[in-house]
Amino acid sequence: MRLEARTNIPLGFMLLAPVLAVLASFMLCAGLVAWSGVPVLEAYGLLLQGALGSGFALAETLARTTPLIFTGLAAAVAFKSRFWNIGAEGQLYAGALIITVLGTGMLDLPQELMIPVLVICSAVAGALLLLGPVLLKLHFGVDEVVTTLLLNFIVILLVSLLLEGPLKDPMGLGWPQAEPVTEAAELPRLFRGLRLHSGLLLALLLAFIIWIVSIRTTLGYEMRAVGFNQKAARFAGMPVNRVMIMTALISGGIAGIAGYSEVAGMKGNLTLDLSPGFGYTGIVVAMLAQLHPLGVVISATFVASVFVGADAMSRSAGVPSYIADVMVSVSLLCMLVSVLLVRFRIRWS
Amino acid sequence: MNSSEIDVSKNQSDSEVVLRLRGITKVFGSLVANDDISLELKSGEVLALLGENGAGKTTLMNILFGHYVADSGSVEVFGKNIPEGSPHAAIEAGIGMVHQHFTLADNLSVLDNVMLGTESLWSLSSNRRSGRRHLEELGKRFGLEVQPHVRISELSIGERQRVEILKALYRKARILILDEPTAVLTPQETKDFFETLKKLVKGGLSLIFISHKMQEVLAISDRVAVLRDGSLVTEIKTAAASETELAHAMVGREIELPERKALEAGRSIFKLEDVTVSAGEGRPGLKEVSLNICAKEIVGIAGVSGNGQTALADLISGLAVPQSGIVELHGEIVRRFTPENMLRNKVGRIPEDRHTQGVIGDMSLAENSISECYREAQFSTFGWQNHRNRDRFAENVVSRFDVRGYNSKAPVRLLSGGNMQKLILGRVLSGNPQLILANQPGRGLDVGAVAYVHQQLLSARAEGAAILLISEDLEELLQIADRIAVIHRGQLSETFPRESISIAQLGLLMTGQQNFSTTNYPSAGNNAS
Structure with a gap:
């Protein structure tokens, strides 16, 4: 058996690949669902119902989509330039931390000013956290996968320390949680009674901006060039190091904003379970989207639907909600396989 | 020649065909790399395969050696068809190939490289002593002496080539394919290399010598086959061939040689x-x-x-x-x-x-055309790219420097080497x-x-x-x-x-x-x- 490169791949075929990958993953997971003793079609029906079946379900799914768009974009931007930022989780918490410090009373501005200021502050916090790894990589050749990954634990332990200490909410009944942000700092809800907040609009806007930057601006041109072929970019006189640093700052910044969006839009205050691994899931989201900024929106919605739907499915049918993790992972594997099959043809000999 | 262990009778009957390609066709996408090619190699003969880059020489040899599977056609070695797409079968049948880019492990010794893959992975011991003896014997017989224990990384290019040939001989190759073997050699090394080839032929091997250098082909081969655009255009005895005739067959059109005017050097x-x-x-x-x-x-x-x-x-x-x-x-x-x-x-x-x-x-080609000047005002205002000027610039390069196969959207890696070079030149x-x-x-x-x-x-x-x-x-x-x-x-x-x-x-x-x-x-x- 061997692989042969295909020539002239039709566009439709390329767009079909992710759809087929998702279908294949549902089929592969059917066995697991059946094993838990629930009819497969019924379970999948519940999953679909739970994710998209009602206004409430849809709002929950979109609320879950929001942080995944941010972290997915953070990964997509960095990976496109071959900078392997695995630290979106830490950058998210860094953003959340600065918002907690500034937004719980220290800053007092009207809402129209407060929100932009906090968005910028959270972005700066995330960006600064990634500045160290990128400088270490450029000047000493330190592998950014290691540094960004380990920084996640450092930041989360720091948050834990602060939540038990100086940032602990005196009214929190002893729970390790921070004071809620002020009303001016909050991201407004989009509908009364639903958790869906305006962070989603911010995420969509950001995805659009990143896309435009990537295809229309000089910086985007440099970032793609560095990602595709760093040697040729350097040879052509592009400022490779500066582009790498810019990429890292943008990537870290986006992940930092995710922290603000979660604290000020979703939870209201900083807790240790602010992110159930959004940073890591963002990598999956970016890979599913093949690093396309607008694709990130779609893949984030898909991943969020699976998670939210699986929660509903486990509540009403007793299928463990861990199935969501399995499904998302399997769909990523299927995606990688289908991308391979789009580019190559298998020859049996 | 008497010391040769290889079937001596084959040497004597000059006309015996050791290798026969029949109607080999291979298509890559829209490109016909080999179009119904039939060739014969006789025992003790040096057949030169002449052609420009991209004429299909390497594709043909890769089919012969089992790297590619032909769309149609068959390969017959010593009268037997060999299965398609199996380098292993090709080696078994007695075909050896010396690639243009050497396939040696730099960090291993000569002996290791030669023996690599000749012994079963399941055997617990390696019979190095007999391997070494055999290698030295081969080296002596064909004038390819190398020190078996020296690492490849310490050898010169010419010596590495010798190891590649020994590797094929060690696997009992009786037909040797040499893909552009002189490309990496100096003129003096080439001379020595030709002596080696003569010894190999004396020792009973039949050679296919791939090249695009006319003089070398005329100097070493018995017969020349010329490929152009995937088809076999001429096949003649070298003795009857002239350089201009071969050049014309190879290129198929008149090439204007650049005119060089004498100029006074400036400052x-x-x-x-x-x-x-x-x-x-x-x-x-x-x-x-x-x-x-x-x-x-x-x-x-x-x-x-x-x-x-x-x-x-x-x-x-x-x-x-x-x-x-x-x-x-x-x-x-x-x-x-x-x-x-x-x-x-x-x-x-x-x-x-x-x-x-x-x-x-x-x-894309357009994006590549401005990669060294994209910061100029005509291509970028306040960090915003001017795609219209960029595309106009690219079209100008394409028409001025005759870049063919131009598609403004397609990635530039799809261009052929010549067109890519024209783009860079432009x-x-x-x-x-x-x-x-x-x-x-x-x-x-x-x-x-x-x-x-x-x-x-x-x-x-x-x-x-x-x-x-x-x-x-x-x-x-x-x-x-x-x-x-x-x-x-x-x-x-x-x-x-x-x-x-x-x-x-x-x-x-x-x-x-x-x-x-x-x-x-x-x-x-x-x-x-």
Whole structure:
């Protein structure tokens, strides 16, 4: 058996690949669902119902989509330039931390000013956290996968320390949680009674901006060039190091904003379970989207639907909600396989 | 010949066919790489396979050796069909292949490389003693002596080639395919190599010699088969062939050889004084190199690859910083060695490796055309790219430099080597450079494309550019360079006017056999003694 490169791949075929990958993953997971003793079609029906079946379900799914768009974009931007930022989780918490410090009373501005200021502050916090790894990589050749990954634990332990200490909410009944942000700092809800907040609009806007930057601006041109072929970019006189640093700052910044969006839009205050691994899931989201900024929106919605739907499915049918993790992972594997099959043809000999 | 263990009777009957290709066809996408090719190889014969780059020689041999599966046609060795797509079966049948790019493990010894893959992975011991004896025996018989315990990384290119041949012989090859074997050799090494080939034929082997160099084909082969655009166009006895006839069959059209006018060299554009560049990983740098290039002249740098050409090219490209010495451009000392600064100083660079340095393969032709000037106001205002100007610029390059297969959206890696080189040439010359570095500009290109590149370099010279041409192809250098210097182990010889030096002399200098210090030019090469 061997692989042969295909020539002239039709566009439709390329767009079909992710759809087929998702279908294949549902089929592969059917066995697991059946094993838990629930009819497969019924379970999948519940999953679909739970994710998209009602206004409430849809709002929950979109609320879950929001942080995944941010972290997915953070990964997509960095990976496109071959900078392997695995630290979106830490950058998210860094953003959340600065918002907690500034937004719980220290800053007092009207809402129209407060929100932009906090968005910028959270972005700066995330960006600064990634500045160290990128400088270490450029000047000493330190592998950014290691540094960004380990920084996640450092930041989360720091948050834990602060939540038990100086940032602990005196009214929190002893729970390790921070004071809620002020009303001016909050991201407004989009509908009364639903958790869906305006962070989603911010995420969509950001995805659009990143896309435009990537295809229309000089910086985007440099970032793609560095990602595709760093040697040729350097040879052509592009400022490779500066582009790498810019990429890292943008990537870290986006992940930092995710922290603000979660604290000020979703939870209201900083807790240790602010992110159930959004940073890591963002990598999956970016890979599913093949690093396309607008694709990130779609893949984030898909991943969020699976998670939210699986929660509903486990509540009403007793299928463990861990199935969501399995499904998302399997769909990523299927995606990688289908991308391979789009580019190559298998020859049996 | 009597000592040969290989079936002697086969040698005596000259006409016996050992290898027969029947109607081989292979199509890649829309490209017909091999179109119904039938060939025979007789016992004890040297068959030359002549053709330009991209004519289908390598594809044909890869089918023969089982790397590719033909769309139709069959391969018959010693009267038996061999299964398709199995290099293993091809080796079993007695076919050996020496690839253009060697397939040796640098960190293993000669013996290890030769024995690699010949023993079962399941056996617990390796019979090295008999392997070594056999290897030495083969070496003696064919005049291919090597030391079995030496690591490949310590061998010269010529010695590595010997190991490749021994590898095939060790696997009992009786048909040997040599893919462009002389491309990496100096003229002297080529001479020795031809002696080796004669011994191999005497020893009972039949050879297929792939090349695009006419003189070599005429010197070594018994029969020539010419491929063009995937089809077999001529097949004749070498004795009856003439160079012009073969050239015409190979190219199929008239090639206008670039016209070279005598020009008076102008003022000095680029000057190196005792420049030392430290060695990179596993490659030599430059040692106190001095050189002066003037407007309206082409200075050629000859040398076996890996003798410091990369360091010299990197220096001019702005990728390497000299340790000591003075670099002058337009009479001013260069202090900042970055690609950006070199571009600003009107240095155009044609890199050695088109794919890794020349273009960004996954970007479009238009995006690649501006990669060195994208910051100019016409392409970028406040960081916003002007795609209309970019596309217009790209179309201009495409039409001026005759880039074929142009599709503004498709990634540029889909272009053929020649068209990619034309694109790079167009990008470089559009910047009106005053100094042009051309590092192996003709490598891997067909005759027509090479002539085109030379033509463009010559017209740039006529317009007043200073050109540094680095090449391993001595004929290329003698064709278009005004002066030639030889680089050897990081040292540069004096420059010789093209009229006063021969290929043989250049060859001696390239192998370091002629001392650089015999020069009457005291500042250059004074520590070559």
